[in-house]
Amino acid sequence: MSTLTGEVTVTGFGVRTAFGTGADALRRGVFAGVPSFAPTTRFDTGPYRTPMAGAAPDGPDAVEGWALRHALARCGTEALDMAGLPQGTEAAVLLGIAGDCTSITRHWRDAARPGVDSDRPDGSEGMGDPLHARLADAVPARLAESLAGELRLTGPRLTFTNACVASAAAIIHGCRLISSGRIDAAVCAGGYLVEEETFGKFDSGRALSRDGMVRPFSADRTGLLLGDGVAAVVLESAEHARRRGARPLAGVVGWGAATDAHHIAQPHPEGVGLALAARQALRLAGDPDGADLGYVNAHGTGTKYNDGAETRGLRAALPKRAESVPVSSTKSTTGHLLEAAGVVEFVITMLALTDGVLPPTAGFTAPDPECDLDYVPNEPRPADLRRALTINAAFGGANTALVLERP
Amino acid sequence: MTTTEKAALRSPLAVLTSTTATHGTGRDGDIALPRLPGFVESAFSPLAYEVAARCLTACPGDGSRTAVALASLMGDTTTADLASTRVVSGRVHNPLLFMQATPNSVLGHLSREFGITGQMFSLSTLDDPVTELLAMADLLLEDPELDRVLVLGVELGGGERVAAVHRELTADDGRPVPDLPEPAGLAAALLLTRPGPEAPVTVRATETDDSGHPPAAPHHGSVQGLFDLAAAHRRLLRDGGSQVLAAAGPAAAAFLLSSERLPERNETDTHAHQ
Numbered sequence A: 001m002s003t004l005t006g007e008v009t010v011t012g013f014g015v016r017t018a019f020g021t022g023a024d025a026l027r028r029g030v031f032a033g034v035p036s037f038a039p040t041t042r043f044d045t046g047p048y049r050t051p052m053a054g055a056a057p058d059g060p061d062a063v064e065g066w067a068l069r070h071a072l073a074r075c076g077t078e079a080l081d082m083a084g085l086p087q088g089t090e091a092a093v094l095l096g097i098a099g100d101c102t103s104i105t106r107h108w109r110d111a112a113r114p115g116v117d118s119d120r121p122d123g124s125e126g127m128g129d130p131l132h133a134r135l136a137d138a139v140p141a142r143l144a145e146s147l148a149g150e151l152r153l154t155g156p157r158l159t160f161t162n163a164c165v166a167s168a169a170a171i172i173h174g175c176r177l178i179s180s181g182r183i184d185a186a187v188c189a190g191g192y193l194v195e196e197e198t199f200g201k202f203d204s205g206r207a208l209s210r211d212g213m214v215r216p217f218s219a220d221r222t223g224l225l226l227g228d229g230v231a232a233v234v235l236e237s238a239e240h241a242r243r244r245g246a247r248p249l250a251g252v253v254g255w256g257a258a259t260d261a262h263h264i265a266q267p268h269p270e271g272v273g274l275a276l277a278a279r280q281a282l283r284l285a286g287d288p289d290g291a292d293l294g295y296v297n298a299h300g301t302g303t304k305y306n307d308g309a310e311t312r313g314l315r316a317a318l319p320k321r322a323e324s325v326p327v328s329s330t331k332s333t334t335g336h337l338l339e340a341a342g343v344v345e346f347v348i349t350m351l352a353l354t355d356g357v358l359p360p361t362a363g364f365t366a367p368d369p370e371c372d373l374d375y376v377p378n379e380p381r382p383a384d385l386r387r388a389l390t391i392n393a394a395f396g397g398a399n400t401a402l403v404l405e406r407p
Numbered sequence B: 001m002t003t004t005e006k007a008a009l010r011s012p013l014a015v016l017t018s019t020t021a022t023h024g025t026g027r028d029g030d031i032a033l034p035r036l037p038g039f040v041e042s043a044f045s046p047l048a049y050e051v052a053a054r055c056l057t058a059c060p061g062d063g064s065r066t067a068v069a070l071a072s073l074m075g076d077t078t079t080a081d082l083a084s085t086r087v088v089s090g091r092v093h094n095p096l097l098f099m100q101a102t103p104n105s106v107l108g109h110l111s112r113e114f115g116i117t118g119q120m121f122s123l124s125t126l127d128d129p130v131t132e133l134l135a136m137a138d139l140l141l142e143d144p145e146l147d148r149v150l151v152l153g154v155e156l157g158g159g160e161r162v163a164a165v166h167r168e169l170t171a172d173d174g175r176p177v178p179d180l181p182e183p184a185g186l187a188a189a190l191l192l193t194r195p196g197p198e199a200p201v202t203v204r205a206t207e208t209d210d211s212g213h214p215p216a217a218p219h220h221g222s223v224q225g226l227f228d229l230a231a232a233h234r235r236l237l238r239d240g241g242s243q244v245l246a247a248a249g250p251a252a253a254a255f256l257l258s259s260e261r262l263p264e265r266n267e268t269d270t271h272a273h274q
Helices: A023-029 A068-083 A102-112 A140-151 A163-179 A196-204 A238-243 A272-284 A304-317 A338-355 B044-058 B077-088 B095-100 B103-114 B129-140 B160-173 B224-239
Strands: A008-017 A092-096 A157-160 A185-192 A229-237 A250-259 A293-297 A387-394 A398-405 B013-023 B066-072 B120-124 B148-156 B185-193 B201-206 B242-246 B254-259 B269-272
Touching (some): A008 A023, A008 A068, A008 A163, A008 A238, A008 A338, A023 A338, A068 A140, A068 A185, A068 A229, A092 A140, A092 A163, A092 A338, A102 B077, A102 B160, A140 A185, A140 B120, A157 A163, A163 A185, A163 A229, A163 A250, A163 A338, A163 A387, A163 A398, A163 B129, A185 A338, A196 B095, A229 A238, A250 A272, A250 A338, A250 B103, A272 A304, A272 A387, A272 A398, A293 A338, A304 A387, A338 A387, A398 B103, B013 B044, B013 B129, B013 B224, B044 B077, B044 B148, B044 B185, B066 B103, B066 B129, B077 B095, B095 B103, B103 B120, B120 B129, B129 B148, B129 B185, B129 B224, B148 B224, B224 B242, B224 B254
Parallel strands (some): A092 A157, A092 A185, A293 A387, B066 B120, B066 B148, B242 B269
Antiparallel strands (some): A008 A229, A157 B120, A185 A229, A387 A398, B148 B185, B242 B254
């Protein structure tokens, strides 16, 4: 069991998805069950099997053209403002990110056409454009330094790169640092914006949905779609928040991480690591049976491999509760946010607790005998929740679980 | 962890075993890359697997109570650049490059081969990863469900883009630019636990000597500090005694390594790694 010396609370967040900025955008999209998917114009999708992604459209609030570091800074600033923590605070910056891949593509594109900047074929400013990624933004740790600099936070920094659990790992690390008394506060963040480099890789792995929708746990699911996601949360020791009169939005009462020991890319078919991580988190939360859980935000990618394995893993983790706890995948509306999935879904789970509404699994058309839980199909559902579990999984069989509690 | 404070460890750590490997560097002892099923072209994953496997083979243990943390500057740049040049030239992506693109992939392979179900992390560090990895191990070993933490660092040589990234990084802080050739790579690993009879060399946080010159910061992404830690471990196993290692860079942490098993030598030598 834990060696906790302090409770962990959430006091602020900033979030940005294809639906726009902030909680209300999530309420209009994720919580209404409205998928964000559309053909992306961010790059030529001609060579790929689908043009679809959950990428923010052009317009005044567009993400397009933004470098990740700007989106991170904006979300981090919003999170600090909501928490009422001033810039200059001695808070950690813990980031889950793969680096800004647009800088890699742009470098090789420019190298292939000497003298022509891929973003400015007329020869005007390109890589030097402050809105674009710099070459060094491909270094994940550089983005954490950049975020800490923008927010003028003076605490420790650490960058997690473990794929789709990266930002969940950053949150777990923040919880450990705070609960062990090493630090008082941390900004935990993650980001991914749809770009060609990663899109092409997922296309080559035949992981992208064939019908332009993400249908987690549904019998006719055909794969995932990528989506924009950037978020930051302020974690704080309960005592630190109390001392400065900050209002806790939620408590983080349990966390766990475990590995499948099965395959470099596929999940264990029985969801072994996912069950281990969830059980760790629930033990730490003092609720090993999950008796207090009212909702599970699933990883739910919409792939054949993931969703059946996740269902079996949840059954193993919650043998007494699996059939009675609602489970939904918000990737059905946002798309897969990769390194940002953990922190964005953490925010969504927190909103479910505070709003008393379960976000649905959109695109659910037909039950799959392999997936036999209550997936909150297509329509939001009112619910009076005390605790919720959010789960993520990644390449290499990495799994994370976090238990949140309404104050 | 990059930190403004010097203290990195709350409790002592102990080294169960350590190892290093180099490939294509021209140094003595360069190895041929081990063949890993499903991994192609890049030295990143084979080198990471090689050092991790040596440690886990030398000191077998309970995989459910073992955690792993892998640090590198920006992961597998060879794979990233191969994939990117294919995109730019309009060629179809190679699914194998997709599969191995993230450091999680080799960690997944490692977990399967050695039955590790404990948590596995991959990290990006600008500075010498010694301080971050030891701090991570110290934190993880406070979890009563863990007994051992395998820490490893990988550094790849780089081509044109990686060199350009380094030039941009060093423009801010004047660090040196690495000169490792493109196909080359370095990796080091240490298997850590809490002090006990099976791990005679301990690692504690200590104070740096503020009167002396701090070690110069190495190039970004250097794993030389891990190599020095592994070398100190081997030396103390052989000779006994103790040694101070001062981490280079802004973290400025220092660690005292001591051999608890062999008779200690009279002198304590100070060695700044860089």
